[in-house]
Amino acid sequence: MTTAVRFTGVSRHFGSVRAVDGVDIEIAEGEFFAMLGPSGSGKTTCLRLIAGFEQPTAGEIAIFGEPAQGVPPYKRHVNTVFQDYALFPHLSVIDNVAYGLMIAGQPKAQRRRAAEEALEMVALPGYGTRKPSELSGGQRQRVALARALVNRPKVLLLDEPLGALDLKLREQMQEELKALQRKLGITFVFVTHDQGEALSMADRVAVFNEGRIVQVGQPQDIYYRPEVPFVADFVGSSNVFPPDLTERLTGKRAHAALRPEAVRLGAEGHGATVRGSSFIGTATKVALDMDGIPMIALLPKGAPVPEAGAQVRVSWADEDLHVMDPNA
Amino acid sequence: MSDAAIETPRRAGWLTSVSDSLWRNPRLLIFLLLTPPALWLGIIYLGSLFALLAQSFFSIDEFSGVIVYEFTLKTYRELFTPANFDIIIRTVVMAAAVTLAAVIVSFPIAYYAARYARGKWKAVFYLGVMLPLWSSYLVKVYSWKLILAKEGILNWLFEALHLTWLLNAYLSIPVIGGNSLSVSWTGTFLVFLYVWLPFMVLPIQASLERIPASMLEASGDLGATPAQSFRHVLLPLSLPGVIAGSIFTFSLTLGDYIIPQIVGSSRRFIGQAVYAYQGTAGNIPLAAAFAVVPIVIMGVYLWIAKRNGAFDAL
Structure with missing residues (x-):
């Protein structure tokens, strides 16, 4: 099986703060991989390192075997669903979704069709003409997902995408995300501080604490066989x-x-x-x-x-x- | 439970009962807060504006120099005589050039302040931008006259760098050149740009501050190069700030009569024309008509900006 993302001894320090400290990860292609940890544990920084928003202080990152050193975000075949969704307020929903395709130079009719299909995939058909400000939180979340997926990324990064939704919507989106991932076969890297979310959705979970990974494994292993007290305490x-x-x-x-x-x-x-x-x-x-x-x-x-x-x-x-x- | 238990016991002074009744009648509070400024704006500002507008529809008797209080469009026709129309075109071109240059100069400063400056450097930024506003406008303009004069610092600098030929070559260009920078339109332009710059930097900075960093990251994440992100995300989202700043620089340049008088050629701008006509010439109607021009230009400008969606991101 191909390795989608590989971290070898990756560190990211901000001054004296070791946000990420010597992390090794191997994420397989097509895997639903969760990074779980309390806030400030380094999981989001790891995600930003994959996206290219941050550069590692030490260590190496490879995406599908290619070293990511010095590759800017716009040259990586990786897309992100942001925690605050980061939808462009001046563009309509359809233009938001088609943004990546417009940048890639696709003709207008073609990218509109692709965006419309992506909106259908996230159960928002016909919402194209609205502005993001006219949507509910859950709908914005879906638009952000469609905007990322329409580019057919090799890896989809999700930064606490369900954090702002209420419990019922969150549970529904968890199932939909999982189903979507199975259908598309795209590698998902999912950052969350909610252990229930990580355990129910992911194929494998990496538990972060203080910039390090303290345990990686399948949800059952993490839950029933914690290797360190932190995991036992934090996960459930x-x-x-x-x-x-x-x-x-x-x-x-x-x-x-x-x-x-x-x-x-x-x-x-x-x-x-x-x-x-x-x-x-x-x-x-x-x-x-x-x-x-x-x-x-x-x-x-x-x-x-x-x-x-x-x-x-x-x-x-x-x-x-x-x-x-x-x-x- | 009795009502007495609900209310916290407190001294029943008249101030307390006033604030209680205001709390119960929020409309009354808003009315009281808005009436004084509304009266100020309505009577002093709008009133004088209408008086001005009315004046512009009168005319002056060419022989006696007495104002004829009869409705006529004669004064407005006078605006379109070649000499007067030149003044209008000259002023509008200058205002547009100053505004455009101010946007270009301000954007990087404002971007740095909004994105990167933190703590102490933010204070340095505000101080640097606002400090020129603390000193008198006249002092600044006269300092610029000294900088730009033939015996001034700038000439000296060009001389020290053995680049006097370059300055002379520039000054020999018709229209924008002249005997020295201080009597050329380039000089006028530079002083306008300097004096109005804070009014452009601050609104742009405020609008950039409102754009979350994730917005630019999202654009890059979706494949946009920094130049594309600027064109498709940063510029449209900061446009309200750019427009707000340009309203300041554009209208301030349109109406100013001191800078072109101190630094620049002898050919007049709208402000100077208004000053001259209402003063020694005693031609109040023509002065009023000239004063209406910037108002009309600003109205058209805002209307075009709104039609092009400049305020959609507000």
Whole structure:
């Protein structure tokens, strides 16, 4: 399989800030690749390095085998969907979508047809004559997508494209994006801080923290087998046990992760104090204190919810406790 | 719950009750805020404008020099006599040249200030652009006369660089040349450009500031070279600022009567004509008709700009 994007020891420093610090990535052609991390973790800078808006301080970037060193954005076969969509306010929707084709010198009739088709693909047929200011946030997002895809890029970069949409629209767009990616077979590189979004859409996820990639893998691996405490905590807020406790429980000295939904409250197990609880719709989240270690348990609907201050016993199945590699 | 519990207890002074009633009647507040400036604009500004307009439809009796208060288009016909029409053309060409040059000079400065200058450098930019406005207009114009004069700094500089022949060759060009820069239209042009430049830089800078950086990145991302991005994105989006600036430079040049009098040839501009006709000549109607010309030109200019979508990005 061809490598679409390859980072070899890439760093991008802004003064003394190491926004990206020695990152190695290999993104395969046709892959849906998510870069996940908190804000300031370097994921957006990595995306901008692929687009060409930033130049690496050190390391090498190759796009389809060709070194990207010194290649300006307008010479890269890569298109971006911007976080703020960056639609041109003075152009109509159709002219926005056809912008890349106009720059490429396509005749007017031809590029209008292509733009109209792209608008159909994102379910906005007939919206061509409107101005971006007359569209809703979700519609603008679709126009931005059509404007990028109409150029048939080799790699599509998406910078938190769903961040500004409300929950329902976001979920709908997640499915549509995924379906679109499968249909077109274009490599998608998707930046997000929403772990649910990354896990549900991507073929592979790279988790960023402080300018470095802390784990790359398939969503299931990231979710069930975190390699470092940060991933366990950030991706779905697992309970992280310190090495001492893990040693007492399993004999191995390393951090361990336990998913909140795997925690059971019952008659036996370790003693813990209930600190409080909150109803989150599908379940009830219970905050516990187990010998000074804070824990979260998710109780399914209908389960009795203990009151704050109550003494309870917590247990879990042995296979649910994921012991991390002590050297990671 | 009783009403008393809803209201926070406070001293019931008359100021409080005034602000309470204004809060309840936002229309009254807007009315009170807008009336004084509306009266000012309506009576002082529009009133004198109409008085001016009315004057231009009167005429002067050629023998007695007395104003005839009867409606006539005779004064306007007078504008189109070759001598007067020359003044109008000369002024409009000068205003257009100054405006065009101001856009070309201002854009890079404004672009730098809007895109790259941060913190201290932004302050330096504002200071640099505004500082000339702090000193008297006359002082600036006379300093330019010294710079451009035959014994001035510029001549000295050309001499020091052994380029006097170049300056002389330039000055020998008809129309824009002259005995020295300070008595040529080139000199007038340079002083106009300098004096009005802040009025062009600031609106362009403000309009560029409103364009998000991602807009230019998106253009480049879609394959546009920097030149194409300028043509298709940056220029159209900054056009409202360019138009606003050009309204300033264009109308200020159209109406000015001091700069061409101090720096330039003896041939007159509209402002000087107005000054002369309303003063010693006592021909108020012709002065008024001349004063109407810039208003008409600006109206036509704005109408063309609007038709071409210059304000669509507003």
